[in-house]
Amino acid sequence: MFKSLRVGFTGLVIMATLAACGSTGTTTTSTNPTSSTSGSSATMPAATMVATAMPAATDATMSATMMAPTTAATMSATMMATATDATMSATAMGSTAMTGGAMSGKLTVAGSSALLPMMQEAAKEFQAKNSGAQITVTAGGSGAGRTQVCSGQIDIGDSDVKLSSDERSKLNCADAVETPVAIQAFAPVANKKGPGSVNNLTKDQLVKIFNGTSKNWKEVGGDDQAIVLVNRAKGSGTRSNMAKFLFAGDDKQFATGASEEDNSETVRQTVSQTPGAISYLGFAYLTNPDIIALQVDGVKADKADIQSGAWKIGGPGYAITKGKGSELAQAFIQFVTSSDFQNSDAFGKLGFVPVQK
Amino acid sequence: MARRNAILAQSIFFSAAAILVLSTGALVLFIGSTGLRVFSFISPASFFFGRSWDQNTQDFGVLPLLFGSLATTLVTLVISAPLAIAVSIFMVEIAPRPIRRIMRTAVELFASLPSVIYGLLGLTLVVPWLRDALHVGLGKGILAAAVVLVFMTQPTMVSIAEDALRSLPESLREGALAVGATRWQMIWRVLVPAARPGLLTAVILGMGRAIGETMAVQMVVGNITSRIPSNLVSGATTMPAAIVTQLPEATSPAHRAALIMVAFLLLVITLILIAGVRLATGGKSTKASTRRAVPAAQGGRPAAVAKLQGDKV
């Protein structure tokens, strides 16, 4: 009965991973930051790892790739490539960098999948300047970033939103320092069928669509096509930002019964292939030709309007440390917020808008 | 020297077994105790009988998740079990060797595809197909998940069912044919009943795969946790999909504990399935399995033994 044993064992491994993941908030472990691999696997959607039976490296970076606006066909290939990038560069770059910088040590960063590409780019550049530094960046979700930095498992947690006051007390994280590292903008997106000639919606129309009052595109001037709502999962930073704009942060006002997707790539896929679909995506996705990015109250989501504040959906993403953080963590955050990095091409290409100093 | 090696090998195997058993026990205890903390936040009744799971209202009723998992698994099995048995019969009894080899390669390929690929295929092919065929808004839901899972469960089920059929002795086939059975009569009236424990094992293990699959299901099921699904096409969730979607963002201790309790339920279900396999293969039904048939049929026992076993002389 070798086979049944194996299957049983697989099931158990799922559980083990889950348990490790779940315990992160409730136990106060002082995980050595060097054990970045185990830390990162705990932050990942745990069951994914076993279910897909893929190497851990691939898993750890999967949601990152899912976030990136790659096309479906190239996804698996990109996934492998990214896997190598994410884990290899972090370690390899440190030792082979030619310029010997002042900072050294190890740093673990995890959290928001939206911020992941930017943090990875920053880590790469930082390590090139500081050969002794070794920075491991993984995703896992903003919630995981907040939870894990508060429990001391990682050095820096990335989050699309600030810690709530509830979290500050429950996670024993009153001394957390939140540094805005990039402005993320989000915009409503729709399938090409449905809006018709409509490319602009008022905030009021959007509220009615997302709370389920408007059920057909013709109610907002579009074609006679039922509206299909696609949401991000509750707790995602993207969704929180949308709720902040539409419902003054009250997530309960989102219509129930809309599908909830785990990542932006699935949202993009779903919206692009479903007639009448509407959802919201990050700035980096808006140029995607499969979908329509809608204007809100006559304003188009572009860099200038986002930076000036005319575009209302979005806000800063944060790097969170418990207390001020280690010297290396402070140096890294300082690098991320430096105008050199914020105004670099690489930063712009990733779809982020610099924070105002 | 040989003896020392034997002792060494024995102790290695023994420790390996002990580690496995101990870690299994520790795991059950750990997840159970962690998950049970949920009951310090909400009552067992509202967990087990609650009809909504919504972190906004801090309602953690497991029924939408449990129902989604059971319905998905059931729909999957209704399609995939007959399909897998038909495919394995074809491979063992009908297909010529080159075709059999091609099919086995295909099955192995299916088995080695990462589940994210299945999810992607489901998202780009199955979901739009169901949406257009059934005229539903989105096409995500239990049916879409089940269609994807049918393909994902085939490798497990086909390979085990194929083994079960292949291991039947040739003498059974000849015996059936010799009394005038056609090939189909031989297959349905002798081989399938004789391989029943193995076929049942195949179905149960396929069921385990279906109930535990996470990534691919999560991409096509819609992830709606706030209500018990009323149909197969308007969005639902399963236990693993809910865990993977929500755990990263579960910052409230009640939410996290509730998700771990769901994991514990999943563990319990897996254990029940494994027990089911044991029962299917190791219980009374083994007598009807061929493994027992072969030594009895091989005979060659001394007459005294035959006498003991009831040969009247």
Next chain:
Amino acid sequence: MSTASRATVASQVGSATQVAAPELALRLANVNLYYGSFRAVKDVTLDIKARAITAIIGPSGCGKSTLLRSLNRINDRTPIFRAEGTLKLGDIDICAPTTDLVEIRRRIGMVFQRPNPFPQSIFDNVAFGLKLNGRMPRQQLTEVVEQSLRGAALWDDVKDKLDQSALGLSGGQQQRLCIARALATRPEVLLMDEPASALDPISTLRIEELINDLKRQYTIVIVTHNMQQAARASDVTVMMTMDTADRAGNVVEVGDTNQIFTNPRDRQTEEYITGRFG
């Protein structure tokens, strides 16, 4: 056996009982059997008498089983197997591609070297062949099963446990069950491929007695390694050997069992039955 039920069964399996010539059940002429390019049996011409026991003897590898297994074409399952020559059951050409295999096998039953009961109840094992051609009234089914089990001298052993698994029976009982299963469809010919070789001596003896009883109604062809068994149980003996040159099996002598065992004409037969070779 009541004549009524026999007639019904006969009508079910076609005109079986009338077709066979009274004297000769099977006729083989210039039969050559091949596995791929290897000729396993060559140039066999042989008439098999009805309602008698014909024993095929000879050393291992001389093609006895291959010859026997070609008579009901069960060897067709081996993909590279091929038969040439004439094999006739009455007027029916056994080897013709148009011949209905199912009918051939219902008229020529077979018992194998090792008992091969199905993992089903004793009753279902015997009734198996009867149920293949559609439904038969339960009462009639029960009758035929009983007759077949009586015919195989197993009825008294199993009459109280017909619904129990056949695999719970001893080896000897299992083999008699397989004989009952073969008898149930009322074949004209019964092929037996070393039917007692996997059994203990006492079970063997019972099988031999049973075979002797059966010859009144059936034509029996039995392959055996056991000289005493051939001598005791058969009417006609066919001696086969393997040609030293091309390793093909061939028939060297056919005759009354009595004559073969007391006064063999062929030197190889004599050496074989006296145990000097084989």
